[in-house]
Amino acid sequence: MTKPKGLALALGLLTSVVMAPAAYAQTLTVWGSEQQSDPLVAELWEEIATSFEAKHDGVSVEYMAPTGNISNGAVQAAIQSNAGPDVLLTNSGIGRVTIVAEAGLVLPLSDQYAEYGWDTKLYPWLYEELKTQFDGELYEVPDGIDAIGLWYHKDLFEQNGWSLDGGWADFTATLDSIRGAGMEPIAVGVRGCCNGGHLFGNFLQAAAGSEVMGHVMKGEVQWADPAPLSGAQNLIEAVKAGYISPQMTGLDQDAAIRLWVNKRAALFVGGPWFIGNVRQNGYDVANLGYAPIPSDLPEGSRPTGGVGWSWMVPTSSDQPELAFAWIDHMLSDEIMTLRAEHPTGNQMMSRDLPDIQPAVAVMSEVYAAAAEGVGYNPSVYIPGAALDTYYQVIGGLIGGQVSAGDGMAQIDARMGD
Amino acid sequence: MSNDTTRAGRAGAIAARAAPAAAETYKDGSQDSAVTGFALLLPAIALYAAFSLLPILVTIWISFTNSGGFNTQAEFVGFDNYLRATQDPIIWQSLLRTFLWLIYHVVLAGGLGLLMALAISAMSRGRVFFRTALFLPHLVSLAVVGVIWANIYDPFYGLLNTVLQNIGLGGWIRGWLSEPMLVLFSVNVASSWQGFGLYMLLFIAGLQNIDRSLYDAADVDGATAWQKLVHVTLPGLRDVMTFVISLALINGLKGFATVFVMTNGGPFYASEIITTYIYRLAFSAQDHGLAAVLCIMMSILAITITVTFNRWRARGAA
Incomplete structure (x- = not known):
């Protein structure tokens, strides 16, 4: 071999060695769980990433720390910046998804539902509910279902003989007793979004029931109608009776959780994600008790919820095909079981997993409470244009700045926007 | 000749x-x-065209459309958004609160800056230390300031209420972020705490430029400290004060982060100012048309306030 030929061959080999990994290496950027700052949660998600990478040669998964959600505009900002993720997991439900779907920020997924059979990987009622939105088009793949109810300290309730059984009168009697013991009966972080919504959704559920609230969410019944209005009035009465301090309007969710974890408050309204919050605060999760808010309605007590978190694919995704594959991976039996049985497993999966053994005991109580289905968490369902008004009205009801009638009328006025 | x-x-x-x-x-x-x-x-x-003129022109254009986001088809809707703006009571309430916010900021941040500058200038030792220490909050991000002060104001665990309780002023304990009449002031205190350091430095520079012989003459005339402040110091700071007030007005108009972090405009809009409402409309409700109208309103407001103030000062100087 002549010298120039040898040199050219060597250069060619070198180029192919250097270029080969670059040509096939792909990175999937995932906007993952908000709780990944918890080392135990991070460990679980690393395991999920490793499992995905093992099935997709040359693919590496990179998690992007979520900076917020759709309600506070962080997801929209991330997508619009074009520096966003390839696939994202965020708080969802039609109210939130409408915002990003109508803005053309996320891809329609009906074709992928058909291609991957995702419709068979969700609760049938959940898939049917999704199909009623956006004229049958689908923009989200539910990752988990929320089941928002009352969290209590088992030891304190046992010591004091408090109970969350019975109807509304029994509930207020318990709250009176808690107040008499010098504790804040209910801690709620009204400041910012969401937790005020969790509380109000529970009050509406207890007063109006899931059927009426379903109609309210679809705009078929007004918020100012007597049944939901009585829920708003109950909230005002609860504040007047001292069950909820007006000072809660100055607290955010973290501050309210701190109040509860330190046992200065007896009850907190939240979904199973609350388990992760209290564990991070050093609370013994074995002492966690869970019950749906008591109600006098024939359907009995039910948690509220609906789609809690969903996967979506931004229109700016560089790897849409990989993003679909990732979602399919998340819906697999392997990953769902892994997550449900993990010590950090704190959400209801989006399909029935009859044989799972939750590592956190209280999750069995959550599954039992939601066995008959869940009611509506309005934060998830109402349109984006009405969502801020909804949160502000909740603050106004607790802070005594607006009457139940005026508050509900203000939400009604925004529902059509 | x-x-x-x-x-x-x-x-x-x-x-x-x-x-x-x-x-x-x-x-x-x-x-x-x-x-x-x-x-x-x-x-x-x-x-300049790409980053200032073009965004201004695009904002004006968006205000005449029903734009719901960057990727949506926007249709021309004429003056509909402007009409909607006149009919939205929250806009007018937030405008009023923006004025209140400006006044609080000028008085609290500007006033504190002046007081600290006077105090530091009167010191014979430790000037550099106090100047540096008091300027430090200005280096902290407003979002972080918001988080710090939200914790200080926490009604159950917060520093402020705890101190008031422990020094026998339990009657002064308040829901600093939950009482509608108090919340805007409370948030502004946090914002002003972050901002006063810059104004303090400007006042210190102004004080150093006042002719010392004027103080000597005042001493010879037997002037008291108060008289020297009123007749020598404050007139000597006139130009700096004009600049500081202009700057405080502009900075006040930009107020957003502390409100957003500490109250999100609540409770029930009690701390909603125009910038937080713009953000809410643009990024939560995706109502870019109305948000653009508010941006234009805010720009006009900023120009009007600054020009009016400077003309008033110029007339006073003449």
């Missing part, structure tokens, strides 16, 4: 000597110079 005539004659002679040289320069390369000058300015003009 008067001095004026002499001066005019001398100026004329200088101009006459300079004229041929100028004409030569003009003759040698007038067109090239203009092109070169324009070419040199072009990057700056392009950057």
Whole structure:
């Protein structure tokens, strides 16, 4: 071999060695769980990433720390910046998804539902509910279902003989007793979004029931109608009776959780994600008790919820095909079981997993409470244009700045926007 | 011959000597110079157009559309968004609160800056330490300031209520972020705490420029400290004060982060100012048309306030 030929061959080999990994290496950027700052949660998600990478040669998964959600505009900002993720997991439900779907920020997924059979990987009622939105088009793949109810300290309730059984009168009697013991009966972080919504959704559920609230969410019944209005009035009465301090309007969710974890408050309204919050605060999760808010309605007590978190694919995704594959991976039996049985497993999966053994005991109580289905968490369902008004009205009801009638009328006025 | 005539004659002679040289320069390369000058300015003009003029024009255009986001088809809707703005009570309430926010900021941040500057200037030792220490909050991000102060105001665990309770002022304990009449002031205290350091430095610089002989003369006249402050110091700070107030007004108008972090405009809009409402409309409700109208309103407000203030000051100075 002549010298120039040898040199050219060597250069060619070198180029192919250097270029080969670059040509096939792909990175999937995932906007993952908000709780990944918890080392135990991070460990679980690393395991999920490793499992995905093992099935997709040359693919590496990179998690992007979520900076917020759709309600506070962080997801929209991330997508619009074009520096966003390839696939994202965020708080969802039609109210939130409408915002990003109508803005053309996320891809329609009906074709992928058909291609991957995702419709068979969700609760049938959940898939049917999704199909009623956006004229049958689908923009989200539910990752988990929320089941928002009352969290209590088992030891304190046992010591004091408090109970969350019975109807509304029994509930207020318990709250009176808690107040008499010098504790804040209910801690709620009204400041910012969401937790005020969790509380109000529970009050509406207890007063109006899931059927009426379903109609309210679809705009078929007004918020100012007597049944939901009585829920708003109950909230005002609860504040007047001292069950909820007006000072809660100055607290955010973290501050309210701190109040509860330190046992200065007896009850907190939240979904199973609350388990992760209290564990991070050093609370013994074995002492966690869970019950749906008591109600006098024939359907009995039910948690509220609906789609809690969903996967979506931004229109700016560089790897849409990989993003679909990732979602399919998340819906697999392997990953769902892994997550449900993990010590950090704190959400209801989006399909029935009859044989799972939750590592956190209280999750069995959550599954039992939601066995008959869940009611509506309005934060998830109402349109984006009405969502801020909804949160502000909740603050106004607790802070005594607006009457139940005026508050509900203000939400009604925004529902059509 | 008067001095004026002499001066005019001398100026004329200088101009006459300079004229041929100028004409030569003009003759040698007038067109090239203009092109070169324009070419040199072009990057700056392009950057200004791209990052200032174009966004302004796009914002004006969006205000006449029903835009719901960057990727949606926006249709021209005429003055609909402007009409909606007049009918939205929250806009007018937030506008009123923005004025209140401005006043609080000028008084709290500007006032504290002046007081601290006077205190530090009166010190014989430790000036550098206090100047640095008091300027430090200005280096902290407003979002972080918001988180810190939200914890200070926490009604159950917060520093403020705990201290008040422990020093026997339990009656002063308040829901600093939950009482509608108090919340905007409370948030502004946090914002002003972050901002006063810059104004303090400007006042210190102003104080150093006041002629010391004026204080000596005041001492000879037997002036009290108060009289020296009112008749020497404050008049000597007139120009700095004008600048600080203008700056405080502009910074006040930009108020957003602390409100957003500490209250999100609540409870029940009690701390909603125009910037937080713009954000809410644009990024939560995706109502870019109405948000653009508010941006334009805010720009007009900023220009009006600044121009009016400066004219008022100029008239006062004349």
